[in-house]
Amino acid sequence: MVKYSKTEFSVGLFMLLGIIAGVILALKVAGLTLSYDSGVYSVYGYFDNVGSLKVRAPVKIGGVVIGRVSAIYVDHEKLVPVVKMEIESQYSELSSESKASVLTAGLIGEQYIGITPGFYDEDMGSTYLKDGDRIMDTGSAIVLEELIGKFLYSVKGDGGSDSDTASSEK
Amino acid sequence: MINFISGIGRYGVRKINALGRATIMLFYSVVGKPQFDKNFPQLIQQLYVVGVQSISIIAISGLFIGMVLGLQGFNVLVRFMAEGALGQLVALSIIRELGPVVAALLFAGRAGSALTAEIGLKKATEQLTSMEMMAVDPLRRVIAPRFWAGVISLPILATIFTVVGIYGGKLVGVDWLGVDDGIFWSGMQSNVDFWDDLGMCFIKSVVFAVVVTWIALFNGYDLVPTSAGISKATTNTVVQSSLAVLGLDFILTALMF
Numbered sequence: 001m002v003k004y005s006k007t008e009f010s011v012g013l014f015m016l017l018g019i020i021a022g023v024i025l026a027l028k029v030a031g032l033t034l035s036y037d038s039g040v041y042s043v044y045g046y047f048d049n050v051g052s053l054k055v056r057a058p059v060k061i062g063g064v065v066i067g068r069v070s071a072i073y074v075d076h077e078k079l080v081p082v083v084k085m086e087i088e089s090q091y092s093e094l095s096s097e098s099k100a101s102v103l104t105a106g107l108i109g110e111q112y113i114g115i116t117p118g119f120y121d122e123d124m125g126s127t128y129l130k131d132g133d134r135i136m137d138t139g140s141a142i143v144l145e146e147l148i149g150k151f152l153y154s155v156k157g158d159g160g161s162d163s164d165t166a167s168s169e170k
Numbered sequence: 171m172i173n174f175i176s177g178i179g180r181y182g183v184r185k186i187n188a189l190g191r192a193t194i195m196l197f198y199s200v201v202g203k204p205q206f207d208k209n210f211p212q213l214i215q216q217l218y219v220v221g222v223q224s225i226s227i228i229a230i231s232g233l234f235i236g237m238v239l240g241l242q243g244f245n246v247l248v249r250f251m252a253e254g255a256l257g258q259l260v261a262l263s264i265i266r267e268l269g270p271v272v273a274a275l276l277f278a279g280r281a282g283s284a285l286t287a288e289i290g291l292k293k294a295t296e297q298l299t300s301m302e303m304m305a306v307d308p309l310r311r312v313i314a315p316r317f318w319a320g321v322i323s324l325p326i327l328a329t330i331f332t333v334v335g336i337y338g339g340k341l342v343g344v345d346w347l348g349v350d351d352g353i354f355w356s357g358m359q360s361n362v363d364f365w366d367d368l369g370m371c372f373i374k375s376v377v378f379a380v381v382v383t384w385i386a387l388f389n390g391y392d393l394v395p396t397s398a399g400i401s402k403a404t405t406n407t408v409v410q411s412s413l414a415v416l417g418l419d420f421i422l423t424a425l426m427f
Contacts, residue, residue, distance in 0.1 A: 007214060007215060007218045008214055010218055010222045011214050011217045011218050011221070011222060013222075014217065014218075014221050014222045014225065014323075014326065015326065017225070017326070017330060018325075018326030018327075018329055018330060021326075021329040021330045021332070021333040022329050024333050025265075025329065025332060025333060025368055026364060026368065028355065028359075029261055029265070029333075029336060029358055029359065029362050029368075030359065030362045030363060030364040030367065030368055031356075031358075031359025031360065031362070056363065058360075
């Protein structure tokens with residue numbers, strides 16, 4: 001057996017300690033999961049107003065995270081905000097009738113995208129969302145100032161339009 | 171007046187000269203054909219001196235800084251009924267700022283000054299010159315292993331500091347003040363991103379490691395070989411590397427976040 005010096009042993013221990021610390025940081029602190037299913041598909045949603053939604057905000061169905069917001073930008077032709085969402089492939093059976101709304105966790109919490117699954121009926125022409133699809137039914141963020149303005153002046157929203165359903169959100 | 175202006179000029183030229191010499195020193199000690207079999211035992215020895223012996227101060231400071239953060243954070247957050255955000259507060263402040271910066275400052279005081287003094291004494295007692303007489307390049311033999319040891323050690327030390335600090339915050343917040351354990355960790359996990367936060371923490375600590383070790387080695391290599399010179403160089407190492415770390419931290423943070 002080769003004789004190892006105390007120095008070498010403690011340096012090895014030092015390195016191991018560093019690696020263990022790094023692994024703890026990755027798994028316990030950053031919540032990185034080892035069995036990460038890399039398969040995601042992107043869907044797009046056109047909103048009237050995304051509020052203070054951030055990139056990397058969660059996309060949830062009933063509170064369960066199914067994906068993340070990967071990009072927020074403005075459509076060049078329509079000049080409306082577009083949110084690109086990456087949804088894990090295991091949740092591939094989302095109907096195209098699903099609704100995506102910008103919601104807020106708590107009163108001052110962070111904003112996220114809540115998806116309300118829609119019905120699936122082949123006769124009505126609904127399909128499952130695929131990579132690159134667009135969610136037609138969207139709900140904008142509730143902007144507190146607008147809400148107060150509406151309340152104060154009792155201005156009726158024009159309603160009607162497909163995507164302006166923010167005021168009916170609970 | 172002319173004296174004053176030329177004094178400024180002389181100062182500037184001297185500083186830039188020193189920067190040039192420091193770069194040349196680093197270049198010749200790092201660039202070249204690697205000689206693993208010859209330099210590896212040296213590297214292990216230096217890793218022991220620079221890294222292993224710094225663990226205790228790093229771990230203890232990390233523990234206390236994490237505990238203080240937990241205590242202070244709790245006292246503020248409890249006013250807004252937001253104790254749940256304690257894990258996030260402790261983790262993000264340690265990972266983004268305190269971990270790399272405080273570890274680098276402690277490292278400069280603990281290991282940097284020792285490196286300067288050691289190399290300075292080698293120079294004052296003409297050990298470096300006698301190495302050259304024996305056709306051993308002191309840059310490759312003395313400077314390079316210490317440089318690599320510093321560059322390897324500080325990121326590891328910063329990681330250890332971060333982990334110990336977060337557990338210190340958990341100790342105070344969860345075990346003493348009664349924040350819910352699950353909320354503490356899950357709030358942390360949903361807000362700490364592996365690449366954005368931990369990656370930047372790592373990049374910062376590598377940059378600080380290069381800067382601190384470089385400053386320490388150059389101050390030792392370039393000092394006036396007297397006892398007063400050694401003491402001045404040691405002080406310079408700590409002052410310059412602390413300032414460099416804090417200044418660079420601002421620049422890196424501005425670039426990254």
